[in-house]
Amino acid sequence: MSLQKKFDSALRNAIGARAVWLPGSPITVGDILVRRDGGFSEGGSLADFGIEPRIAAHAPINGVNLRSTKTRQSIFQLGAEVTNIEAIADDIEAKVKYEFNGETEFIAKTPKLTGDSIQNMIAIAAQLAGDTRWKHDKYFIVEQSLGAEDWSFIGTDKTSRNFEFSGKGSAIKQFLTVGASVGLSKTTNVTLDLSGVTGNIGMKLVRIRKDGTLNHGS
Numbered sequence: 001m002s003l004q005k006k007f008d009s010a011l012r013n014a015i016g017a018r019a020v021w022l023p024g025s026p027i028t029v030g031d032i033l034v035r036r037d038g039g040f041s042e043g044g045s046l047a048d049f050g051i052e053p054r055i056a057a058h059a060p061i062n063g064v065n066l067r068s069t070k071t072r073q074s075i076f077q078l079g080a081e082v083t084n085i086e087a088i089a090d091d092i093e094a095k096v097k098y099e100f101n102g103e104t105e106f107i108a109k110t111p112k113l114t115g116d117s118i119q120n121m122i123a124i125a126a127q128l129a130g131d132t133r134w135k136h137d138k139y140f141i142v143e144q145s146l147g148a149e150d151w152s153f154i155g156t157d158k159t160s161r162n163f164e165f166s167g168k169g170s171a172i173k174q175f176l177t178v179g180a181s182v183g184l185s186k187t188t189n190v191t192l193d194l195s196g197v198t199g200n201i202g203m204k205l206v207r208i209r210k211d212g213t214l215n216h217g218s
Contacts, residue, residue: 002038002104003155003191003192004019006068006104006106007021007106010108011066015061015062015064016204017204018202018205019202020199020201021039022192022194023153023197023201024198025199027145027203028145029055029116029142030046030118032044032045032048032140032141033139035140043138046124049131053118053119054118055118055119057115058114058144061113063112063148064201065109067106069102070105071101071105071106073107074097074099076097077092077094077095088172090168090170090173091168093166094166094169096176097164098164099162100160101160106155106192107153108154109176109178110148110151110201111151111179111180112148113147114147115147115200117144117145124208125212125214129208129209136209140206140207142203142204142205143203143204144203145202147198147199148201150196150198151180152181152197153192155190156190156192157191157192158191161190161191163186163193164186164187164188166184166185166186167183180196182196
């Protein structure tokens with residue numbers, strides 16, 4: 001399974017959202033997407049069909065703290081391994097190390113996720129149900145965006161790769177809980193290092209059936 005597909009599956013299981021790929025890439029609520037190469041790519045927007053969605057900010061949802069199955073996390077301080085985040089002393093240097101022991105492994109850590117959502121999706125579906133230009137089996141609408149500031153996605157598509165953050169214990173705890181990388185230095189040989197990212201990590205998609213009902217499935 002590719003890194004993109006593995007992350008998409010994990011995000012769906014965690015928060016019911018599809019992965020934005022690459023993580024942090026710009027998306028806009030009201031975009032139309034189509035499947036391509038195991039993911040989604042741009043296919044236009046609702047504006048192309050003369051539709052102006054009513055958009056508003058949605059309530060924040062819990063962030064994600066995901067780690068693939070063959071990824072090992074180790075925390076060290078004062079020369080010893082620490083197994084409890086709360087035991088990390090704030091003012092003493094510490095480090096966290098990740099060992100990626102599979103071909104497609106990752107970690108993803110974010111604070112609470114915010115974004116926009118379409119408020120009048122049922123009305124839009126009614127408009128598009130009979131539009132002969134609309135491809136009911138191919139078009140996905142971005143109904144909700146999910147993003148944050150200063151979060152991290154780190155992944156690899158090669159075996160035996162490592163990633164390490166070091167810094168004050170307080171900064172290490174921030175990274176471990178919400179993915180923030182401020183005040184940290186790093187050593188890495190991974191394929192994809194997206195630490196300290198601001199942008200979208202997930203999105204909720206919807207298709208419109210021919211009878212005008214909504215399909216939130218895959």
